[in-house]
Amino acid sequence: MRRFKYLTMADIEAICLLADARKSVPAGVAPDWQIRPDSEDRRQLDDLLTRGLSSAHLTLLRRIQQLPREAQIELASLAWFGRGDASFDQVTAHAEQAYSSTLPYYLADKVELGDYLRRGLQRP
Numbered sequence: 001m002r003r004f005k006y007l008t009m010a011d012i013e014a015i016c017l018l019a020d021a022r023k024s025v026p027a028g029v030a031p032d033w034q035i036r037p038d039s040e041d042r043r044q045l046d047d048l049l050t051r052g053l054s055s056a057h058l059t060l061l062r063r064i065q066q067l068p069r070e071a072q073i074e075l076a077s078l079a080w081f082g083r084g085d086a087s088f089d090q091v092t093a094h095a096e097q098a099y100s101s102t103l104p105y106y107l108a109d110k111v112e113l114g115d116y117l118r119r120g121l122q123r124p
Helices: 009-023 042-050 055-066 069-083 088-098 103-108 113-122
Strands: none
Touching (some): 009 055, 009 113, 055 103, 069 088, 069 103, 069 113
8 A cells, every 4th residue: 555654544535535525516617727826815816716616626625725735745646646647756746846726726626536546545
């Protein structure tokens, strides 16, 4: 089983359950991922990116936002690895390089997030 420095199995399990609940709710308005975190203050950015989200989607987002930056990077790495994007080392390097404060919004928007995380844990 893959080990993480910042992300716990309890975090992963909770996020998988929230992602599964979010999957059963119709999607809201798709966020504009071209927005850079420094283009507006954080509150305005959050208001813009959460407009129209279901309560299940918002709960998932807030849970991911509670994680420290390093755990968010590990979560993204696990999701991308589970999606089959590249080796774990490659997706981790990419997640570290590409990190921004919008990463939780991006991850919460992935309907298959729970499945990606579970697959990532199962992959050798």
